[in-house]
Amino acid sequence: MSTNTIVSLPDQSTARIPKMNFISKEKGLLSWLLTGDHKRIAILYLVSITFFFFIGGALAGLIRLELLTPQSDLMATDTYNKVFTMHGIIMIFFFLVPSVPATIGNFFIPMMIGAKDLALPKINLLSWYLYIVAGILAIYTMAAGGVDTGWTFTTPLSTHYLNTHVLTTGIAIFIAGFSSIFTGLNFIVTIHKMRCPGMTWFRLPLFVWSNYAASILMVLGTPVLAIAIVLVALERVFGIGVFDPTKGGDPLLFQHLFWFYSHPAVYIMILPGMGVISETISTFSRKRVFGYTAVAFSSVAIAVFGFFVWAHHMFIMGISNYSMLVFSLLTMLVAVPSAIKIFNWAFTLYKGSITFETPMLYSFGFMGLFTIGGLTGVFLGSSGTDIHLTETYFIVAHFHFVMVGGMLMAFLAGIHFWWPKMTGRMYPEKISQFAAVVTFIGFNFTFFPQFILGTLGMPRRYASYPPEFQVLNVFSTAGATILGVGYLLPLLYLTWSLKYGEIAGENPWQATGLEWQTQSPPLTENYPAIPVMDHEAYDYEWLEGQKEKVASVG
């Protein structure tokens, strides 16, 4: 690890957290629960998604424990079905979808574009309340006995054959969907209408671009999930036959509606993460992101292509050979903008002054793991290999490489990167670097063996498996334990740092974004006066100039 660092903190003996900031402005629980301030809502979201992350994580722990041995001995097989279903539902709808947009995005998009708030503060708060109502319903479902359809609600299994809490879970996801629609809608309006003077589209930080692209997906995709869930509910309650082959309905229609949202949903999850990586890679290599315009448009391209690939989830479900051919081809196309991003980040690193602070370590983790996750996606996108690999642990590993190795790493990178701005205090650097490395090692131990298990033919969603797969499963469970430690550490030291962390000052990373040019934590109105953007994004020379100005005046 390099001893070089770009961290520049104010003199700790004199530094103070600014007296006026968005946290100190009003006190009391009500001032939080009725707030319109995007920063406070972001904190509310952060606390809630962390809660759901640890519930989902505990369920993942149960899954790995059960799979330690070939027999189903820890729990009954239908309990296992419920556990993996709830793990999927909680992690996807209550953690991954809102993770970066609703927390970091909510906090920083208005700041990055020089606005005082999101365009619709009340809608923003409403979106959090919807999330909470949905979350409580999901927890109620779990307490009442759970649901065992798998997170995909496959019909006719979910409509005809299961007697678990499909309805309440469906309602929970429906409501959570609206929370996500409102977040997306708010972002699009804000980015279009609230930019400060001088903030042109091509001066926007890439984090804003990628959240914009994700918002398009939220706004256009989520309603389709909503109607799919309504139809499942009607089918279950009234037996109207729309997905029931005995009445002439077609279960495949459900697959089309569901994946029309749920494939773009993975881009909803990953795109904001990619935005975080653009920010950290640039800051910690002291260089403008290579090919800014290409990276910006690749986000939009992912959003657009993302809408035309959904049927690759249905290669074994009886769609025609022609659809398979077309959807295979379109799926390959998504690899292009994703590769543009990875290559451009790599070129940003080239000849940069790289330092290895925690956000950068997580970002390296993201780049490596996302690349593996993305490339194995190409295996699954080609219909020939997909038929062999789908419904095996290969797909589990692929999805977790993208979502956990990619998205979660990006989320942690972002949380560490902006933690000083959000709280005014630094996290402890050494232990967090250690946590980043532990997470990376634990992650690879957990999920890499699953690629091998998948190619050997171990099917997913079973509580028991042939004994010859045990060694790799033991590896995976051991890795999950390490990974669990890796995730608990940040919870502990970040909480610790709220009180004991070093005072961060305005711009500890010497980053160029507008949000770094004001006090930490920021004022309720973000800036004392509306800023004017008079330079390009990631302009480190401008930043040097600013410092000289301050030096010569001060």
Add this chain to the structure above:
Amino acid sequence: MSDSQVVSNDVVVHGAEAGVQHEHLPYQRHHFETYAQQNDATNFAMWLFLLTEIMFFGGLFTAYLIYRNWYYPAFVQASHQLQIFWGTANTAVLITSSFTMAMGVWCAEMKKKSALVLCLTLTFVLGLVFLGIKFIEYKEKYDKNHIPGFHYSMQSFLNPQSDPEVYNEYHDKPLSFDMARHTELYFFLYFAMTGMHALHMIIGIAILGYMIFRAQAGAYTTGHVTFVENFGLYWHFVDIIWIYLFPLLYLISRH
């Protein structure tokens, strides 16, 4: 859509103590720089919301078009059960309500309070008339046992002569049992689509009720009409959904 509070004094001054004063109109939310920006942003948000609504109904339209293609004879005969008279009447009612709503927006812009209240009330009443007619139609389906998933009967399609009213008009041939049972899908889609539409109408009527109340208090004739304008967009959108539903469900199978 923000419904700003009307404050008695004309101009609000912020930040007097910090020395960075700025002034704005009472209904301007203060995270916006100008009132025009606020208006722009809220209108844009409403359009985006309507876009999500299109995607929401889009799923149902897709299902309808696919099944109609597969089970064409069943869909044709089932649609003969709908009464064009009521459908046309309802279309007329809705288009008129869109007109009164548009007039309402104009009245709000012109600050004509009593005319605005009248327009909103007319829209409200026309909305209720629409639902009333819809209820008559649903009742008829109920009487004929055409509620899917709930005492559904295929008698009208297996033996069309048992349903003389429809038979005399269309002279439908009996369907095979296998095709006739697919009429249930038609009725499901009919109820789902018109039901979702009616739900949007009910929500709209509830908001209208609130707006009439607020309009009487003079809340929309201050020059700040965003709320009325955006509600108007919603109302026209619901109208347009019906403009698509009417031909799809009632008309295209009429030979």
